[in-house]
Amino acid sequence: MSGVVPRMSEVVPRVALVVGSTREPRFADYPLTWLLERLGTRDDLEVSVIDVRDVALPDYNLPKAPAHAQREYSSRAERALGERLDNADAFLFLVNEYNHGYGGALKNVLDHYFAEFEHKPAAFFGYGNVGGSRAIEQLRQVVAELNMVSVRETVHIFGAQFPAVREGGAAAAAVFDALEQRLTVMLDHLLWWARALSAARDA
Numbered sequence: 001m002s003g004v005v006p007r008m009s010e011v012v013p014r015v016a017l018v019v020g021s022t023r024e025p026r027f028a029d030y031p032l033t034w035l036l037e038r039l040g041t042r043d044d045l046e047v048s049v050i051d052v053r054d055v056a057l058p059d060y061n062l063p064k065a066p067a068h069a070q071r072e073y074s075s076r077a078e079r080a081l082g083e084r085l086d087n088a089d090a091f092l093f094l095v096n097e098y099n100h101g102y103g104g105a106l107k108n109v110l111d112h113y114f115a116e117f118e119h120k121p122a123a124f125f126g127y128g129n130v131g132g133s134r135a136i137e138q139l140r141q142v143v144a145e146l147n148m149v150s151v152r153e154t155v156h157i158f159g160a161q162f163p164a165v166r167e168g169g170a171a172a173a174a175v176f177d178a179l180e181q182r183l184t185v186m187l188d189h190l191l192w193w194a195r196a197l198s199a200a201r202d203a
């Protein structure tokens, strides 16, 4: 079928699931496990994990802003991650909330790149006392500066639900089952943008 350009609806978007927490152990692994299980049931996306904990970038120290030096990588680690970000059509951020903001390591990753994120959609799954909402709203401002589109719908685990999630079994299942519908709606919107913006970037 060489030479046949797939119609937009035939493209399966590649979703990068970005895990923001870098500590060990971390709560993030509970929603991460559930998200990977749920995303794995869908045949309208491909998922890969970008774990900020595994990213070997120094604190940002480059002379030129990435927006003005697109894909001018200064290290193998920066290039390797840049190529993974480039390969993604959409981003789903798993957002921890520290002092009413998102984690600093995630900001360091975002600051190292521009073109790799530009014209792509972002969705957010937050957790914290108020579901990571404050961190997510800050992150929306940042992704807008990267020329991304942020999806309106979000999914949250609230602090009062943390013990049930940690307990596992039926208690955790009850929390996650209640998130299922929201996750579906959020992903549907993320994929709509991913397909639309992928076609627009190709054009």
Ligand SMILES: Cc1cc2nc3c(=O)[nH]c(=O)nc-3n(C[C@H](O)[C@H](O)[C@H](O)COP(=O)(O)O)c2cc1C
Binding pocket: 021, 022, 023, 025, 026, 027, 028, 029, 096, 097, 098, 099, 100, 101, 127, 128, 129, 130, 131, 132, 159
């Ligand atoms: C430095 C620090 C600051 C925190 N600040 C907040 C906060 O402002 N709001 C909130 O909801 N939770 C806050 N928490 C609680 C975190 O939401 C909770 O520890 C969660 O487990 C963090 O996710 P992680 O374990 O995946 O890193 C804070 C935790 C830490 C370690």
